[in-house]
Amino acid sequence: MRRILEHPILKRRSTRTVKFYFEGKELEALEGETVAAALIANGIDVFGETERGRPKGFFCAIGKCSSCLMIVDGEPNVRVCITPVKEGMKVQRQFGRSDVSW
Amino acid sequence: MVRTQLLVVGGGPAGLCGAIEASRRGVETLIADEGVELGGQLVKQTHKFFGHEGFFASVRGFEIAKRLKDQLNEHVKIMLQTTVVGIYEDVVVLYDRQSDATFEVQADYILLATGASERFIQFENNDLPGVYGAGAVQTLMNQFMVLPGKRFLMVGSGNIGLIVSYQLLQAGAEVAAIVEIADKVGGYDVHLRKVKRFGVPILLRHTIEKALGKERVTGAVVVQVDENFQPIEGTEKEFAVDAICIATGLVPSVELAAMANVKIEYVPELGGFVPYRDQNMRTNVENIFIAGDLSGIEEATTAMIEGRIAGLTIAQSITKMDLSKEIESLQNELVEFRAGPFSEKVRKGLSKFFPQRLVEYSREPQTDTGPIGKLRPIIECYENIPCNPCQTSCPTGAIEVPKNINSLPRIDYEKCTGCGICVSKCPGLAIFMVQENVEQGFDLVVVPYEMLPLPEKGERVVALSRDGKQLCEAQVVKVVRFPHMTNLVHLKVPSGFATQVRNFRVKKRENVFVCKCEEVTLEEIEKAIDLGFTDYEELRRYLRIGMGMCGGRTCRASVLSILSRRLGKSPEELLKGHFRPPIMPTKFESILRGESNEV
Numbered sequence: 001m002r003r004i005l006e007h008p009i010l011k012r013r014s015t016r017t018v019k020f021y022f023e024g025k026e027l028e029a030l031e032g033e034t035v036a037a038a039l040i041a042n043g044i045d046v047f048g049e050t051e052r053g054r055p056k057g058f059f060c061a062i063g064k065c066s067s068c069l070m071i072v073d074g075e076p077n078v079r080v081c082i083t084p085v086k087e088g089m090k091v092q093r094q095f096g097r098s099d100v101s102w
Numbered sequence: 103m104v105r106t107q108l109l110v111v112g113g114g115p116a117g118l119c120g121a122i123e124a125s126r127r128g129v130e131t132l133i134a135d136e137g138v139e140l141g142g143q144l145v146k147q148t149h150k151f152f153g154h155e156g157f158f159a160s161v162r163g164f165e166i167a168k169r170l171k172d173q174l175n176e177h178v179k180i181m182l183q184t185t186v187v188g189i190y191e192d193v194v195v196l197y198d199r200q201s202d203a204t205f206e207v208q209a210d211y212i213l214l215a216t217g218a219s220e221r222f223i224q225f226e227n228n229d230l231p232g233v234y235g236a237g238a239v240q241t242l243m244n245q246f247m248v249l250p251g252k253r254f255l256m257v258g259s260g261n262i263g264l265i266v267s268y269q270l271l272q273a274g275a276e277v278a279a280i281v282e283i284a285d286k287v288g289g290y291d292v293h294l295r296k297v298k299r300f301g302v303p304i305l306l307r308h309t310i311e312k313a314l315g316k317e318r319v320t321g322a323v324v325v326q327v328d329e330n331f332q333p334i335e336g337t338e339k340e341f342a343v344d345a346i347c348i349a350t351g352l353v354p355s356v357e358l359a360a361m362a363n364v365k366i367e368y369v370p371e372l373g374g375f376v377p378y379r380d381q382n383m384r385t386n387v388e389n390i391f392i393a394g395d396l397s398g399i400e401e402a403t404t405a406m407i408e409g410r411i412a413g414l415t416i417a418q419s420i421t422k423m424d425l426s427k428e429i430e431s432l433q434n435e436l437v438e439f440r441a442g443p444f445s446e447k448v449r450k451g452l453s454k455f456f457p458q459r460l461v462e463y464s465r466e467p468q469t470d471t472g473p474i475g476k477l478r479p480i481i482e483c484y485e486n487i488p489c490n491p492c493q494t495s496c497p498t499g500a501i502e503v504p505k506n507i508n509s510l511p512r513i514d515y516e517k518c519t520g521c522g523i524c525v526s527k528c529p530g531l532a533i534f535m536v537q538e539n540v541e542q543g544f545d546l547v548v549v550p551y552e553m554l555p556l557p558e559k560g561e562r563v564v565a566l567s568r569d570g571k572q573l574c575e576a577q578v579v580k581v582v583r584f585p586h587m588t589n590l591v592h593l594k595v596p597s598g599f600a601t602q603v604r605n606f607r608v609k610k611r612e613n614v615f616v617c618k619c620e621e622v623t624l625e626e627i628e629k630a631i632d633l634g635f636t637d638y639e640e641l642r643r644y645l646r647i648g649m650g651m652c653g654g655r656t657c658r659a660s661v662l663s664i665l666s667r668r669l670g671k672s673p674e675e676l677l678k679g680h681f682r683p684p685i686m687p688t689k690f691e692s693i694l695r696g697e698s699n700e701v
């Protein structure tokens with residue numbers, strides 16, 4: 001379990017859960033959290049692979065480094081560390097640069 | 103096209119403060135921030151701030167963010183999840199993630215408060231999942247309450263490395279070590295002491311050589327370095343950790359400033375490439391201002407002051423009000439905050455842009471530890487940091503931080519009533535209380551405590567030293583809870599330990615069994631002893647200990663040694679209990695069969 005249930009300073013903000021899908025598997029997230037937080041809470045650290053085939057996870061968690069790019073609802077290159085999770089969202093690992101539509 | 107008088111890029115402490123000051127003077131302000139909530143780095147800071155009351159000293163970072171947001175008025179529009187992607191001569195382009203569309207803003211003035219990003223360092227496998235920025239881990243654990251690992255290695259001992267380590271402990275994680283390449287710790291001594299007293303090892307002159315693992319981090323190799331920071335072969339140490347936090351510094355996010363034709367200069371003391379600005383936070387481009395980490399890596403209090411100065415100067419230009427008095431007083435605040443030794447680098451860096459003023463402070467430490475036998479605070483704050491809540495929180499005026507907030511605090515024991523308020527207010531958790539001979543053979547120590555579980559009155563805990571070493575057993579005699587979560591735990595310790603005990607460890611008691619047959623735990627036995635069951639036979643009758651299938655062979659010796667420890671008696675003095683046959687459970691059936699055999 002990666003969620004902090006008891007904390008000396010902080011109180012939980014939300015206990016409402018939403019369902020989302022990671023690689024087709026249904027997972028639970030807390031409302032208001034980012035996709036990255038939800039994945040980490042579910043024990044998923046590998047968000048994709050680089051062009052060279054190395055595993056990739058998050059690094060800065062504030063939208064600066066682009067280490068956390070994933071495919072969200074079909075859209076590639078989404079920084080999941082600053083994307084709030086939504087009911088029914090489909091999240092997939094991204095391999096390399098994916099199909100970029102600049 | 104959206105029109106606004108002021109566009110604030112970044113809603114951290116600097117941007118918020120700029121918006122507050124400008125909007126208070128009626129300036130139409132738009133704040134764009136790419137995050138999911140306002141507050142920048144503040145939203146993940148759970149520790150209390152230094153500084154003085156005027157700037158939220160002793161208030162926790164996330165609380166400061168709330169208070170700043172509350173100060174925004176009707177002249178402010180907020181756009182979250184919106185990134186400013188480009189600044190052109192006549193227009194600014196923003197991208198709104200929610201609508202997945204860009205739009206344009208025309209602004210008379212721009213305040214850039216984009217903050218900084220974490221410095222990435224080079225070592226083998228530094229791209230593995232599990233190698234995370236310290237700020238990133240802080241975001242996950244304090245903003246979203248998710249821990250991305252169980253056991254962490256912290257790389258870097260600046261304030262961020264120290265604070266995040268402490269917060270990891272609060273979140274229930276383990277910190278295997280903090281490694282620091284320099285020969286001394288970079289952050290404040292009071293932050294260092296907070297982690298040291300939990301026994302976190304600090305490895306100076308060490309760096310990380312590589313991360314281990316295939317899919318994700320499973321360990322780290324740390325190595326000692328020589329005077330030239332080169333690894334010394336043969337000194338490698340391996341740590342079994344599942345996450346590595348990088349806290350090796352921040353780099354100002356200058357991209358937008360640079361594309362807006364702001365002069366960028368290389369000032370290593372300020373964090374590398376930084377935009378030029380004057381004392382009013384105005385850049386070389388007339389209508390572009392900067393504030394906060396973007397203008398030089400410092401901390402949140404100076405970011406707030408800079409933001410206010412920028413906001414006031416912009417409001418002055420737009421409204422033609424005379425705000426020079428307000429601006430000047432904030433500039434003086436900055437001079438005060440930057441007067442201490444920790445700001446030497448920043449002063450040196452800033453002197454490239456404008457001359458620096460110095461103010462005097464006192465370096466004289468408290469030497470007197472007060473009258474023996476009186477309940478009184480001991481202040482262990484020995485560095486000149488800009489901080490004075492100890493002084494301002496004391497209801498009797500017993501503590502003084504003379505001249506200016508960088509001075510060392512001093513206490514007048516005659517004025518002190520021993521109320522303990524300063525202990526719970528000090529953001530450095532650097533104040534303790536002691537009283538000798540509260541009872542024959544015992545002293546009292548009061549420690550500020552921000553961990554879970556909070557012990558209960560009467561509980562026995564393990565007393566720890568300033569280095570987190572086990573010293574003796576202590577008994578909790580009182581727990582005083584404070585609404586801001588720095589609680590005070592009163593510990594009764596053996597005489598002579600009051601000068602050494604500065605922390606404690608709650609004994610882990612869940613599922614610690616002494617008697618497996620009857621499932622009796624250590625905690626139950628200790629409680630029973632405290633209730634007055636002071637010999638083996640009594641405990642046996644009360645708890646059924648030793649009455650199980652093994653006939654006491656597993657637990658008898660343990661119970662006797664627990665009794666001996668708890669009662670302070672030697673094992674010989676304790677009654678060992680009666681020994682009755684059978685020593686192994688023997689069925690009545692078997693006995694009857696045996697008896698009939700004899701017949």
Ligand SMILES: Cc1cc2nc3c(=O)[nH]c(=O)nc-3n(C[C@H](O)[C@H](O)[C@H](O)COP(=O)(O)OP(=O)(O)OC[C@H]3O[C@@H](n4cnc5c(N)ncnc54)[C@H](O)[C@@H]3O)c2cc1C
Pocket residue numbers: 111112113114115116117134135136137141142143144147149151184185186187215216217218236237240261262265266355358393394395396400401402403405
């Ligand atoms: C881990 C950590 C611990 C710290 N601990 C302390 C401490 O104990 N005490 C202390 O005083 N200071 C501390 N600091 C430093 C302090 O938090 C910073 O100095 C302060 O937050 C700087 O404020 P800022 O407003 O300049 O930047 P930030 O707080 O970083 O805010 C910048 C904001 O700009 C937004 N942004 C950036 N680029 C764009 C863009 N292009 N478009 C839209 N929005 C954008 C970001 O999303 C962010 O919200 C710490 C910093 C970190 C990282």
Ligand code: SF4
Pocket residue numbers: 479495496497498499500501513517518519520521522523524525
């Ligand atoms: S214990 Fe109370 S009276 Fe004494 S110095 Fe602290 S705040 Fe002041």
Ligand code: SF4
Pocket residue numbers: 152292481482483489490491492493511527528529530531532533
């Ligand atoms: S003792 Fe005073 S100056 Fe030192 S950290 Fe505590 S409140 Fe600040």
Ligand code: FES
Pocket residue numbers: 057058059060061062063064065066067068069079080081082
């Ligand atoms: S982890 Fe850096 S952008 Fe998401």
